[in-house]
Amino acid sequence: MANRRVALVGCGMVGMSYAYALLNSDLCNELILIDINEDKAKGEAMDLNHGLCFSSSHMKIRAGSFEDCAYADLVVITASAGSRKPGETRFDQLNKNVKIFKSFISKIVASGFNGIFLVASNPVDVMTRVTYELSGFPANRVIGSGTTLDTARLRYLIGDYFQADPHSVHGYVIGEHGDSEFVPFSQLNLSTKNVEEFFNDERFANDYKREDIEDIIEKVKNSGAEVIKLKGATYYGIGMSLVRITKAIFGDENSVITVSSRLNGEYGMRDVYLGLPAYVNRNGVRKILPLNLTEEEIEKLRNSYNILKESYDGINM
Incomplete structure (x- = not known):
């Protein structure tokens, strides 16, 4: 298998559901977990690795940092500010997510990453456009999960x-x-x-x-x-x-x-x-x-x- 490295940004339930499904699909040979909570990323990597012998996959799974995106072919983004809180408008939530994306998209680009962005964070269409604008990547290499x-x-x-x-x-x-x-x-x-x-x-x-x-x-x-x-x-x-x-x-x-x-x-x-x-x-x-x-x-x-x-x-x- 050619190198197929995935860096996952966000180790919440969506991110880890993706990681678990990926583990059982044999689609990539390396998965790097990145989260603001580094211990969470390490724990999730350990948990997935402990089930590796029951999978058809031989992928390597580890916690990492944005610098590791340099080696990735695909960066999957599931990170977000979480659910809307009482009193918050949709725009309040959206601006929170934009602030989060501003904190790491530039770091991913600075790492030398030259692959494809795949965005799942909601509202996904707007956040995919935000990723496109912040990254400066060609539009074909910035994709959202869409519909x-x-x-x-x-x-x-x-x-x-x-x-x-x-x-x-x-x-x-x-x-x-x-x-x-x-x-x-x-x-x-x-x-x-x-x-x-x-x-x-x-x-x-x-x-x-x-x-x-x-x-x-x-x-x-x-x-x-x-x-x-x-x-x-x-x-x-x-x-x-x-x-x-x-x-x-x-x-x-x-x-x-x-x-x-x-x-x-x-x-x-x-x-x-x-x-x-x-x-x-x-x-x-x-x-x-x-x-x-x-x-x-x-x-x-x-x-x-x-x-x-x-x-x-x-x-x-």
Whole structure:
């Protein structure tokens, strides 16, 4: 295996869910854990190493520092200021995360790191753009987890509705990873059959209804909040999403994944990072896959774009 080194910044539940899933995937041969709490990083490295003999992986796992990013091919960022506190606005939380990113992005760049940034810290689209701006890296080498997990939730729930393997569901959640995200019906298929065809086919009139799919889409949008309500946080799903993106990068797959990437004129929009299906390979994002969206869907995408642009313009950079 060629050198595939990952530096993970942030050893909270999301970061360690990623690390644990990575340990069981045999995707890299070195994982460096970096956290403001150095003892936490050391303890997590020990704990993972103690399970190494039960894994198919032969990766080396250790705690490290930002200087170690010089040797990394991929830096995955899950660090954040934590959940919003009572009385705090969304912008308060966002500015806290920006302050945290300012404290270490420059150190990663100064180390000589020349790989790919993969960001999962929320609000992920804005924080990915912050990483891009602070790092000075080419846009293709700064990626956010985007709506990857939202899309996985969609495919799971649609598959359950049609009693089909979710791998046979083809569709995307696009836009902001947040309240303005949406599912373009024009792109939502079971195998090669668009879901709209089920609603207009009298053979399925009593089985499948558009309002059921709309309810599922609303459930997808609220899934994260529901998990947080039930167990306090979400981390397994996003951890596995990050592993999927890592696999596409290290495998030079050109897989189409709904990562957060920088718009460069697509749909008449620029500069903002948001979730759209894009080809992901060893160089990061090769290009965004153009979709034949309806005018209504483009307007929904523009709404997400405007929200994310306003969020970025309102932070203290």
